[in-house]
Amino acid sequence: MNIQQLEYALALEQTGSFSRAARRAGLSQSAVSQQISKLETELGFALFDRQTKPIQPTSLGQRFLQRARIVLLEVQQLNDFARQLESEAEGHLKVGSIPTLAPYLLPFFIQDLQQRYPSIRLEVQEMMTKDIVRALMDGEINAGIISTPIATEHPFHFESLFFERFFLYVSYKHELFKKKQVALEEVKEEDIWLLNEGNCFSDQVNNMCHLRPPHPRKAQLEYRSNSIDALRRVVEHKGGLTFLPELATLSVAQEQEDMIKSISGPQRAREISLVCLPNDPQRGRIDQLIEVIKQNLPKSIVEQSGKILVKTNVEI
DSSP states (O other): OOHHHHHHHHHHHHHSOHHHHHHHHTSOHHHHHHHHHHHHHHHTSOSEETTSSSOEEOHHHHHHHHHHHHHHHHHHHHHHHHHHHHHHHTTEEEEEEOTTTHHHHHHHHHHHHHHHOTTOEEEEEEOOHHHHHHHHHTTSOSEEEEEEOOBOOSOOEEEEEEEEEEEEEEOTTSGGGGOSEEOGGGOOGGGBOOOOTTOHHHHHHHHHHTOOSSOOOSSSOOOOOSOHHHHHHHHHHHOOEEEEEHHHHTTSOGGGGGGEEEESSSEEEEEEEEEEOTTOTTHHHHHHHHHHHHHHSOHHHHOOTTEEEOOOOOBO
């Protein structure tokens, strides 16, 4: 049984003629007759008395068609509701992004996105990973851009976007500044400026350096932030060092570029993925966003080849 068969049966009831029902459906008379016969076979009783002129429903057919009319009305209402939702949501895509990523990723693709898909109105909000997960489940956002993998029991769809390496940002005053490459074993725990505990980037640094929070510091200043740029300023003025994700290094001014140091040994990286609900009504536009992001990033960052992924420790 399908919706079309119900529509053909109701058309036959209303017109009393296979030929007129066929013209209304835009099909041949034999096609309509075959579909109604299939429906009757599945039901196990005749819907129509074909000996009468005009054709009339049987007693069982009348009861069945009465319920079928209600079903088709509800289907039409559901279609109307879906179109209403589409109209309300048209072009508006709400995306949450972790703070260590949003300021550096957005400039890469936003112009191309606006040119290729002018109907999309993108709204990006900086959020912690746990808040992105909550907002997705509450329907407050359509997608999130986070560092993965994360451990979660929620029914999310994950789409890997790119893999950015970790770098060091070392003060001119620090003994490691003269080096082009720095081994993690050379980094002293007390010299590191880190983001707030609970930030997945900070957790990944902890994993790389085998640190156990809280981190003791020799300096009198204790600075808590979720901003990569804020930590860069602290390093520039107070000394020490911090870690930068690859995209953040591209926004460093030319006069500070020599403060960026690669980490010797295996290339350690974080995976960045887009996460959404599989049945989000904006899934088509989400796929367009994924396409534009990937196409506007350097090929070296989109590929994982040779990179070791650092765990996030995120469990939600």
